[in-house]
Amino acid sequence: MTHAAKKMTGGLHARVLFAVVACAAVVSPSFAQSPAPLPESLRVAAKQPQSTQQASPVLSSATDHENRPLGGRTASKQSASESQQVVEPVTSASSYFRTIIALAAVLALIAVVAAIVKFAGKRSGGLFAALAPAAKAPQGVLEILARYPVTTGTQLVVIKFDRRVLLVSQTANKGWRGGATLATLCELADASDVASILIKTRGEEQASLAVKFQKMLATEDTEFDKPADRNPYAIRPQIKPFSAPGARLDVVASDASNADPKSPKQTAAAIRQRLAAMQSSSRRAGGAA
Numbered sequence: 001m002t003h004a005a006k007k008m009t010g011g012l013h014a015r016v017l018f019a020v021v022a023c024a025a026v027v028s029p030s031f032a033q034s035p036a037p038l039p040e041s042l043r044v045a046a047k048q049p050q051s052t053q054q055a056s057p058v059l060s061s062a063t064d065h066e067n068r069p070l071g072g073r074t075a076s077k078q079s080a081s082e083s084q085q086v087v088e089p090v091t092s093a094s095s096y097f098r099t100i101i102a103l104a105a106v107l108a109l110i111a112v113v114a115a116i117v118k119f120a121g122k123r124s125g126g127l128f129a130a131l132a133p134a135a136k137a138p139q140g141v142l143e144i145l146a147r148y149p150v151t152t153g154t155q156l157v158v159i160k161f162d163r164r165v166l167l168v169s170q171t172a173n174k175g176w177r178g179g180a181t182l183a184t185l186c187e188l189a190d191a192s193d194v195a196s197i198l199i200k201t202r203g204e205e206q207a208s209l210a211v212k213f214q215k216m217l218a219t220e221d222t223e224f225d226k227p228a229d230r231n232p233y234a235i236r237p238q239i240k241p242f243s244a245p246g247a248r249l250d251v252v253a254s255d256a257s258n259a260d261p262k263s264p265k266q267t268a269a270a271i272r273q274r275l276a277a278m279q280s281s282s283r284r285a286g287g288a289a
Contacts, residue, residue, distance in 0.1 A: 145201040
């Protein structure tokens with residue numbers, strides 16, 4: 001093989017090696033970190049006799065050039081690939097425990113602050129007590145008479161405020177704000193109009209109360225009409241008639257048969273007679289036996 005042919009073969013091998021290494025570096029960073037395996041043709045060229053390489057200094061210089069890194073970019077590519085590696089977060093039970101403790105501490109702090117505000121509102125007076133959550137709400141000042149749903153999230157509310165009646169539109173807020181928006185649609189201050197509204201709204205309540213009262217009266221009437229269990233030996237009060245307007249009313253106990261009670265002596269004599277009769281009957285029965 002002539003010197004020109006060897007030179008052309010070495011240049012071709014160098015181009016092939018450069019193309020293989022470049023493709024490996026583009027496809028995967030791991031190929032850029034580790035040297036790519038040489039093709040079989042390049043291995044054969046690398047295993048040529050030393051005499052041939054010494055005879056052709058141009059081929060040996062080309063082979064040395066092929067064994068060098070591509071322009072010193074290997075180190076920079078390795079550092080770039082290492083920096084691009086995804087670092088996975090390390091999670092453990094202790095981290096979850098710390099998170100739970102922190103959340104519980106925040107919730108406990110909120111509860112303590114709310115309790116302090118309520119207690120301060122009860123103890124102190126003035127505007128703070130009036131605006132506190134535990135403020136007084138006396139009855140009769142503000143009263144909701146009726147509610148009429150219109151659409152989803154919107155309803156009409158009839159409110160009585162002292163001597164006025166307000167028609168308010170309540171619309172529920174959507175999103176993170178929550179709550180509701182109130183807008184006054186109508187206000188009635190005339191006494192006749194207010195009375196008409198109150199009669200119409202409270203008519204059902206009054207009617208229900210009247211029905212309940214009538215039922216109670218009916219049950220009491222039926223209980224009164226039932227015949228009582230009359231005991232002939234029951235003691236009932238008896239009122240003596242009086243002639244004078246200033247006379248007292250004397251209550252005398254009498255039985256149902258209006259019989260005159262016996263004196264104590266008569267009662268004792270009757271008991272003795274019964275005992276004597278019982279003794280005589282028992283003696284007769286014993287003598288017959």
